[in-house]
Each structure stands twice: as C-alpha cells, then as structure tokens.
Amino acid sequence: MSEETNPVATETVSEGSTNEVSTDSTDVGALIAESKKYRKRSQDAEARLAKLESQLAKAEKAKLKEKEDFKTLYEQNEAKIESLTASADKWAKYQEAKTAALLEGVPEDEREALSKLDFETLEYVTNKINNAKSNAPEVIGNARKSDVNKDFSQMSDKEKKDNWQSIVKNFNNIK
16 A cells, blocks of 8 residues: 555656746646635535525425414414304304393383393393292281191101191190
C-alpha cells in the first residue's frame, strides 16, 4: 500500500512543480484555483437550495395536514351541530306540547297570566295547584266519620293495634 500512495504523491508534486516553471502555467493554476473556488461555492449554494426546498416542502405538507385537520374538525363540528339542533328542536316541541297541556288543566281566567311564565315555573305552579288537597268544609252538628270500617270482632290483632285510638273514640261516642 505504501508503494501505491507514493507514486500518487509524486505525481501531484511533479504537477505543481511544472506549473511553477512556466508563467502560462501559473496563470492556468490561478484560473484553476479560482474555478475550484467558484465550483465549491456553487455546490454549497446548491446544497443550501436543496435543503431549503426540502424544508419548504415539509412546511407545505405540515400546512396541508393542518388544513386537513381543520377540515376534519369542521366536519365533526358540523355533525355535532346537526345532532344538537335536532335535540334542541325535539326539546322545544316537547316544551310547547307540555306547556299547552299544563295550561289546559288551569281555569280559563288564570291561563293568560300563567302563559307568561317560563316552562319550569309553569310546571311547578300547576303541580302545586293540582296536588293541593281540598279539605271538605265541616258542617256544624255533623260528627266526624271514624276511620274504622270493620267491626271489632272481625279485625285481626294487628288491625286492632293500629286502630286502637279510633276504636276507643268510637266507644266513647257510643256511651
């Protein structure tokens, strides 16, 4: 191997010595050096250009990916909006029907005032009105009815125990 490298080294040295000998070869050597300098600079510029072009291509791909993501997000949001709109329409129809049903159960003179209330308040008020127990007015001279419907001899022990107070009251009323 050392033999192979030596002849190459001697060739380069011999070329350099021949260039220095003639004045024309000195000008050629300077031109060659200048050409090599421009070639190197051109190669560096091409490498930088290739690198910048690849970065630009990557940036465009990233933008396209973002745009596709936005497109996907847009499509997802559109589907969500459609389903929520359908649910909102369904709820609005239910509220209208329920409000009409609640107002029908109210006397006519109160409907106008109650129709101005929001749905939840109207529902609460009508439930209170419908669930209110009306007490039967007491008439003077009428005795209250006893809660015991069976005869004492027909009651079980548990029924006797549960209704003992009313049984005693009935007994005191008979005397």
